[in-house]
Amino acid sequence: MIRLRFRYTKLGKIRFIGHRDLARVWERALRRSELPVASTEGFSPRPKVHFGLALSTGFESLGEYLDVDLTEDADEASIASGPDLAAQVTPLLPEGMDVQMVQHIDRGQSLQAAVAVCSWRIEVGGVSPTVLADRVGTLMSAEVVEMVRTRKERTTEQDIRPSLQLLEVDGPVERVTWDEGSLLFAELRTAPPGLKVAELLELIAPEAVESRVCRTHQWIEGDGARQEPLSLATHPPYAGMRAS
Amino acid sequence: MDSLWPHLEKLLPRVQKPARYIGCEDGAVHPVPEPGQVSWLLVYPDTYEIGLPNQGLQILYEILNENPQAVAERSYAPWTDLDALMRSEGIPLFSVDTHRSAGSFDVVAFNLSAELTYTNLLNCIDLAGIPVRTEHRDGSHPLVLAGGHCTYNPEPLADFLDAVVLGDGEEVVTEITAVIADWRQSDPTGGSRHEVLRALAKVPGVYVPSMYHVAYDGPHLRSVTPRFADIPERVEKRTIADLADWPYPRRQLVPVTEVVHDRLNVEVFRGCTRGCRFCQAGMITRPVRERPADQVRQMIADGLRRTGYDEVALTSLSSADYSGIGEVVSDTVRSSSAGRPVSVALPSLRVDAFTVGVAAEIGRARRTGLTFAPEAGTWRMRQVINKLISDDDLYGAVESAYSQGWRRMKLYFLTGLPTETDEDTLGIAELARQCVALGRKHTKSASVTVSVGGFVPKPFTPFQWFGQNTVAELSRKIGLLKDDLRRSSGVQLKWHDPKATLVEGIVSRGDRRLGVVIEDVWRHGGLFQEWSEHFELGRWMDAMERHGLSPDWYVHRHRTEDEVLPWDHLSAGLHKDFLWQDWRDSLESVGLEDCRWTPCYDCGACTGYGIEHIVASAVPPAGGSQGTGQGIVTAPSPVAVPAAVPVVLGGSGR
Ligand code: SF4
Numbered sequence: 001m002i003r004l005r006f007r008y009t010k011l012g013k014i015r016f017i018g019h020r021d022l023a024r025v026w027e028r029a030l031r032r033s034e035l036p037v038a039s040t041e042g043f044s045p046r047p048k049v050h051f052g053l054a055l056s057t058g059f060e061s062l063g064e065y066l067d068v069d070l071t072e073d074a075d076e077a078s079i080a081s082g083p084d085l086a087a088q089v090t091p092l093l094p095e096g097m098d099v100q101m102v103q104h105i106d107r108g109q110s111l112q113a114a115v116a117v118c119s120w121r122i123e124v125g126g127v128s129p130t131v132l133a134d135r136v137g138t139l140m141s142a143e144v145v146e147m148v149r150t151r152k153e154r155t156t157e158q159d160i161r162p163s164l165q166l167l168e169v170d171g172p173v174e175r176v177t178w179d180e181g182s183l184l185f186a187e188l189r190t191a192p193p194g195l196k197v198a199e200l201l202e203l204i205a206p207e208a209v210e211s212r213v214c215r216t217h218q219w220i221e222g223d224g225a226r227q228e229p230l231s232l233a234t235h236p237p238y239a240g241m242r243a244s
Numbered sequence: 245m246d247s248l249w250p251h252l253e254k255l256l257p258r259v260q261k262p263a264r265y266i267g268c269e270d271g272a273v274h275p276v277p278e279p280g281q282v283s284w285l286l287v288y289p290d291t292y293e294i295g296l297p298n299q300g301l302q303i304l305y306e307i308l309n310e311n312p313q314a315v316a317e318r319s320y321a322p323w324t325d326l327d328a329l330m331r332s333e334g335i336p337l338f339s340v341d342t343h344r345s346a347g348s349f350d351v352v353a354f355n356l357s358a359e360l361t362y363t364n365l366l367n368c369i370d371l372a373g374i375p376v377r378t379e380h381r382d383g384s385h386p387l388v389l390a391g392g393h394c395t396y397n398p399e400p401l402a403d404f405l406d407a408v409v410l411g412d413g414e415e416v417v418t419e420i421t422a423v424i425a426d427w428r429q430s431d432p433t434g435g436s437r438h439e440v441l442r443a444l445a446k447v448p449g450v451y452v453p454s455m456y457h458v459a460y461d462g463p464h465l466r467s468v469t470p471r472f473a474d475i476p477e478r479v480e481k482r483t484i485a486d487l488a489d490w491p492y493p494r495r496q497l498v499p500v501t502e503v504v505h506d507r508l509n510v511e512v513f514r515g516c517t518r519g520c521r522f523c524q525a526g527m528i529t530r531p532v533r534e535r536p537a538d539q540v541r542q543m544i545a546d547g548l549r550r551t552g553y554d555e556v557a558l559t560s561l562s563s564a565d566y567s568g569i570g571e572v573v574s575d576t577v578r579s580s581s582a583g584r585p586v587s588v589a590l591p592s593l594r595v596d597a598f599t600v601g602v603a604a605e606i607g608r609a610r611r612t613g614l615t616f617a618p619e620a621g622t623w624r625m626r627q628v629i630n631k632l633i634s635d636d637d638l639y640g641a642v643e644s645a646y647s648q649g650w651r652r653m654k655l656y657f658l659t660g661l662p663t664e665t666d667e668d669t670l671g672i673a674e675l676a677r678q679c680v681a682l683g684r685k686h687t688k689s690a691s692v693t694v695s696v697g698g699f700v701p702k703p704f705t706p707f708q709w710f711g712q713n714t715v716a717e718l719s720r721k722i723g724l725l726k727d728d729l730r731r732s733s734g735v736q737l738k739w740h741d742p743k744a745t746l747v748e749g750i751v752s753r754g755d756r757r758l759g760v761v762i763e764d765v766w767r768h769g770g771l772f773q774e775w776s777e778h779f780e781l782g783r784w785m786d787a788m789e790r791h792g793l794s795p796d797w798y799v800h801r802h803r804t805e806d807e808v809l810p811w812d813h814l815s816a817g818l819h820k821d822f823l824w825q826d827w828r829d830s831l832e833s834v835g836l837e838d839c840r841w842t843p844c845y846d847c848g849a850c851t852g853y854g855i856e857h858i859v860a861s862a863v864p865p866a867g868g869s870q871g872t873g874q875g876i877v878t879a880p881s882p883v884a885v886p887a888a889v890p891v892v893l894g895g896s897g898r
Contacts, residue, residue, distance in 0.1 A: 013249070013253075013266040013267065013268050014266065014268055014500065016256055016262040016263045016265075016266050017263045017266075017500050017501055018263065018501075020502070021263055021500055021501045021502065024502070025500055027552075028498065028551065028552030028553065029552060030552075031552040031554065032549070032550075032551075032552040045585075057262065057263075058256065058257045058262065092552070094268045094270070094500050095268060096268070125254075175250070176250050176251075177250055177251060177254045209254075210254045210257075
């Protein structure tokens with residue numbers, strides 16, 4: 001059976017659709033693509049697709065993934081190759097969602113379980129680079145960072161320091177809607193305890209007037225190295241980012 | 245023409261369902277208006293989820309954008325959370341296409357489909373930065389227009405609307421555009437609104453409330469008359485003669501977030517002459533104009549390919565009446581060529597075995613629930629309202645549905661109908677029990693949901709003279725049903741809030757004096773009144789009292805034949821004496837057959853405009869009694885009721 005892995009962006013206005021909406025957008029696009037997508041059994045069959053790590057509504061991304069299973073009898077030779085298929089599917093998606101690459105992959109670990117680290121580019125509005133760098137410095141130099149969390153009505157304290165792989169303030173950033181802002185790069189680990197971007201911002205920039213969050217990469221680790229589920233030949237940093 | 249997006253995107257992370265505000269639909273356009281073009285903002289004054297699928301709005305969106313003289317964008321009422329943020333940040337109402345401010349358009353045009361959205365309309369005007377009252381606007385403000393079914397009585401909104409369109413909008417939007425373009429060209433500073441309004445008032449189908457003078461006799465309306473000699477005394481509705489000329493929408497909007505009716509919608513015909521006496525939509529959209537079957541097939545095929553939907557709804561007021569519906573449905577279901585199954589939805593099913601047969605064809609996979617609208621619980625009551633479904637037909641339909649695998653059924657009813665007795669009301673419960681009993685023969689889990697709405701008499705229907713039941717009376721009737729169904733297993737009862745029914749009643753037959761009330765309710769925070777969590781009767785009653793108006797007078801009083809009605813200067817084609825006769829007939833339980841397949845009664849809808857039905861089949865569809873005259877009394881019953889003498893009109897609680 002053939003499984004196709006799509007890598008795509010979620011940029012601009014479309015970043016405000018939630019996960020359910022995203023699933024429906026893909027469902028319609030796949031139907032229009034006329035790819036022989038396998039369906040689930042039952043009364044209302046759905047296409048067999050597997051989404052990767054969820055992305056919060058309102059966050060942008062330069063690297064989202066979707067795995068699509070094709071029917072048993074799908075003929076490998078008749079399926080367009082990577083770049084052609086990407087070019088074929090992109091026009092079927094809303095503006096801001098561009099398929100950057102498609103590959104036939106082996107069925108293996110689920111995307112969600114495989115991804116160990118995500119890289120984030122965050123614009124923090126209303127907080128100056130010096131203030132932010134200060135707080136980032138304090139946080140990163142701490143050995144333990146206790147965070148109070150409520151899960152299933154039970155409150156626990158967790159040390160989230162292991163989830164903080166990298167935090168870096170990279171100068172000021174401007175927008176019409178704020179006076180000063182800072183650019184922050186973050187690498188956060190997905191394994192428990194895990195740390196959400198929103199939680200991170202609550203820790204270091206609670207007074208932010210607006211934050212613009214973009215997932216730039218998702219990483220799979222193995223043999224001491226890391227790689228993306230599908231890596232692009234070249235990495236034009238943020239070149240795909242559309243003005244919104 | 246600057247985009248408000250950068251300001252808006254800052255607020256969106258703080259509101260519920262931000263995808264309501266982003267646009268991004270497949271089929272949307274992002275026009276940049278050129279000098280000389282008239283820009284329209286089409287607004288649905290309710291949430292995006294409810295407004296986006298509106299077909300009328302989508303049709304006009306396309307027609308306007310195809311017109312080289314016009315561009316059109318869309319907007320929907322922001323939910324209260326965003327509304328509050330927009331007001332505190334000073335962000336005006338915006339279009340979802342290019343996110344420009346509503347105030348930068350030449351025309352802001354509303355679709356009016358429900359009375360309870362009227363306060364939202366005022367809110368949208370205000371949020372656009374336009375004075376809510378027409379007299380406070382000048383040439384720098386957009387013209388505020390409205391169309392849709394509620395405009396057949398626009399008087400309660402007369403203070404706020406510059407112009408109102410009656411009937412089908414397909415042709416008239418082009419004529420309106422031309423008038424506005426001329427005005428903009430001759431008077432680029434837009435100084436005088438009077439000239440353009442006067443010119444608009446001369447376009448057939450366009451009503452400009454400010455060009456009419458209203459005189460009262462105490463509480464009663466004496467007349468509504470034109471202020472100038474060149475303004476028509478009566479505004480006639482517009483009707484497109486042939487739906488085949490208008491294969492719209494060609495590019496139905498496909499939203500990126502969930503909306504109601506999220507599927508391909510193809511209108512198979514417009515108008516309905518079943519003649520149900522409570523149904524305003526049926527009365528005002530006559531005659532029946534079917535779309536040719538080949539065009540329907542083409543629109544389905546193109547639409548499914550383009551949108552990626554796997555469901556298509558064949559829309560109309562009663563789609564099972566479409567000539568050859570069976571073939572169209574089975575062709576569509578079988579056309580699942582690309583290996584993907586297509587399901588067909590028929591909203592508003594007729595209640596008979598034929599319809600169930602069609603539904604069975606459709607619902608091979610999705611046999612979850614079926615909805616019927618018998619509207620009344622007894623044959624006597626159904627004769628009064630001319631919903632001529634015999635008990636046999638009804639039970640035949642139900643039996644056939646259960647035997648073909650359905651387990652749940654939803655039945656819609658009205659209560660508070662003219663001449664309704666408690667026996668009629670309780671007939672609803674009896675009917676529901678019978679349905680469950682029939683179902684149990686086939687499946688143990690057979691169940692029926694009964695949904696009961698309070699009847700609101702509407703303008704341009706034979707019931708426009710009827711005094712609506714009070715809240716107390718409607719509540720009593722719902723109570724009767726609740727008690728009666730308490731021990732009936734398998735029947736679930738749902739009902740509409742009679743308090744909301746009262747407000748609909750006030751507004752639907754109100755006159756210009758209600759403008760201050762609607763404004764008052766809006767100023768006191770009454771938004772999204774059709775949403776139960778926001779509706780509050782107290783706001784309306786307080787406002788009525790503050791302005792010295794009596795709900796009883798507007799709602800519960802029976803009107804007399806000689807009374808001047810607030811919409812008498814408007815016309816849906818229907819002769820008033822036809823409606824009056826039909827009203828008297830209804831009180832005598834005299835039925836009226838469907839004029840599609842029987843001789844014309846000269847109601848006026850065709851005869852007045854020189855048009856006629858376009859129906860492919862010369863005979864009614866098989867398998868149903870409705871409209872065929874079977875078993876109905878067509879002559880006055882032997883026990884003659886003297887005209888104009890009070891008849892028992894239902895409502896013992898008054
Ligand atoms: S004018 Fe005659 S045919 Fe036309 S809708 Fe009225 S009754 Fe029917």
